[in-house]
Amino acid sequence: MAALSYAMESAMSAVRRGLEPLIPALRRFARAFTRDAEIADDLVQDTLVRALRGEHLFHGGDLRTWLFTILLNLDRNRRRGLARRPVLAVIEEVEPPGAPGSDGSARDISRGLGLLPAEQREVLLLVTLEGMSYREAADTQDVPIGTIMSRLSRARTALRAHLDEERPPLRRVQ
Amino acid sequence: MMPRESPITDEELHAYADGFLPTDRVGAVEEYLAAHPDTASRVAAWRAQAAMIRDKWGKVAEEKVPERLQPDRIAMRSRWFGRKVAAAAVIAFVVGAAAGWFGRDFLLGGSNAEIARALADAAVEAHRIYVAEVRHPIEVRADEAHLVPWLSRRVGQPLKAPDLAPEGLKLLGGRLLSGPRGIAAAFFMYEGGAGERVTLTTARAMREGETAFQWRAAGDIGAVAWIEGGLAFVVAGPAEHERLDRVARRVFDAYEVASNEKK
Numbered sequence: 001m002a003a004l005s006y007a008m009e010s011a012m013s014a015v016r017r018g019l020e021p022l023i024p025a026l027r028r029f030a031r032a033f034t035r036d037a038e039i040a041d042d043l044v045q046d047t048l049v050r051a052l053r054g055e056h057l058f059h060g061g062d063l064r065t066w067l068f069t070i071l072l073n074l075d076r077n078r079r080r081g082l083a084r085r086p087v088l089a090v091i092e093e094v095e096p097p098g099a100p101g102s103d104g105s106a107r108d109i110s111r112g113l114g115l116l117p118a119e120q121r122e123v124l125l126l127v128t129l130e131g132m133s134y135r136e137a138a139d140t141q142d143v144p145i146g147t148i149m150s151r152l153s154r155a156r157t158a159l160r161a162h163l164d165e166e167r168p169p170l171r172r173v174q
Numbered sequence: 175m176m177p178r179e180s181p182i183t184d185e186e187l188h189a190y191a192d193g194f195l196p197t198d199r200v201g202a203v204e205e206y207l208a209a210h211p212d213t214a215s216r217v218a219a220w221r222a223q224a225a226m227i228r229d230k231w232g233k234v235a236e237e238k239v240p241e242r243l244q245p246d247r248i249a250m251r252s253r254w255f256g257r258k259v260a261a262a263a264v265i266a267f268v269v270g271a272a273a274g275w276f277g278r279d280f281l282l283g284g285s286n287a288e289i290a291r292a293l294a295d296a297a298v299e300a301h302r303i304y305v306a307e308v309r310h311p312i313e314v315r316a317d318e319a320h321l322v323p324w325l326s327r328r329v330g331q332p333l334k335a336p337d338l339a340p341e342g343l344k345l346l347g348g349r350l351l352s353g354p355r356g357i358a359a360a361f362f363m364y365e366g367g368a369g370e371r372v373t374l375t376t377a378r379a380m381r382e383g384e385t386a387f388q389w390r391a392a393g394d395i396g397a398v399a400w401i402e403g404g405l406a407f408v409v410a411g412p413a414e415h416e417r418l419d420r421v422a423r424r425v426f427d428a429y430e431v432a433s434n435e436k437k
Contacts, residue, residue, distance in 0.1 A: 023245075024239060027237070028234040031231055031234045032227065032231035032234075045248070109226040113227075124223075128192070129231055149185050149188065153188065160219045
């Protein structure tokens with residue numbers, strides 16, 4: 001193997017090269033997670049800045065997981081700042097009338113997601129929207145896989161209850 | 175439980191819904207679902223949720239990536255002020271705290287204990303708010319000689335930025351916070367080895383007298399507040415009572431020494 005500096009050089013360019021194709025997915029996740037296009041892109045921008053500045057901190061492994069971890073950490077800071085008005089983001093969600101996906105059910109899913117604790121929303125979106133395996137989600141959140149499973153399970157249960165409530169109750173079993 | 179229960183775990187149900195189930199288990203799960211309509215409808219609901227999520231946000235990835243998110247552009251900007259931004263980001267985060275709250279709580283009066291309590295709550299609140307402010311630089315860095323004289327002048331009393339190195343904290347810099355009714359507060363920010371930040375906010379007390387140290391915690395942020403020698407102090411940081419208490423004592427001592435020297 002070559003000298004350390006060479007290894008670092010190549011790690012850096014690997015990050016830069018690997019980064020670009022992942023940006024659309026980061027935007028997608030951030031949009032769903034924050035449900036606000038502007039905030040989402042800010043978050044992605046901060047993530048990229050952080051990643052490019054900390055290229056040397058990337059010790060190989062999965063670049064996607066690393067980027068999502070950065071994004072989640074930054075978002076945690078962001079939310080801490082917004083802790084006093086968590087509901088606002090949901091209420092203020094504005095969608096152009098007639099835009100695709102702005103039908104009732106999508107609005108429900110959006111609001112339902114907004115009601116989930118962040119950790120659960122993260123897992124649900126990493127798995128369903130980003131297609132991450134449970135292992136990858138666990139690496140991203142830096143928790144054991146069992147935690148992922150329980151978060152996923154709770155997210156789905158809560159979301160189901162929410163969606164059932166939104167709809168006129170056709171039937172109420174049990 | 176009865177033996178009719180199938181050895182299908184919840185994990186497997188999720189994996190089935192998400193398409194991660196090993197193919198040799200799919201048959202068993204589907205068989206189970208066929209026999210358990212409640213579970214089947216639960217799994218169907220999960221899948222429907224996932225479909226709604228993908229319907230609504232999947233297409234974001236097809237949008238054109240805005241200019242400001244192009245890595246080349248970001249890399250260039252990073253090179254430009256990389257170091258400065260890094261420094262500022264570290265420093266900035268609790269900055270600016272008291273703009274509103276000093277005026278609000280401070281002038282309401284009440285006993286010194288009440289004032290100190292209100293300050294501590296406000297400092298915790300400010301800590302929370304400004305943790306998100308990673309991009310705004312502080313006004314004056316620690317290595318600029320006019321930091322302390324300037325803040326002292328504005329607060330109207332000689333201040334110190336106590337040396338907290340024994341607590342593993344390094345002064346990053348400071349800022350003037352000003353309340354709506356002209357109350358000026360000095361805001362010093364320190365950083366520890368693990369990147370944790372502790373802030374010291376100081377303003378003139380409205381009346382003479384002193385208080386004991388008052389501990390306040392809200393979630394992961396804690397604060398110690400007190401009034402002494404015509405000044406009100408709040409030390410805020412990660413909610414480790416003992417450490418913040420030690421920090422507060424060092425600050426207290428630093429001011430004590432200063433006032434004894436004057437005598």
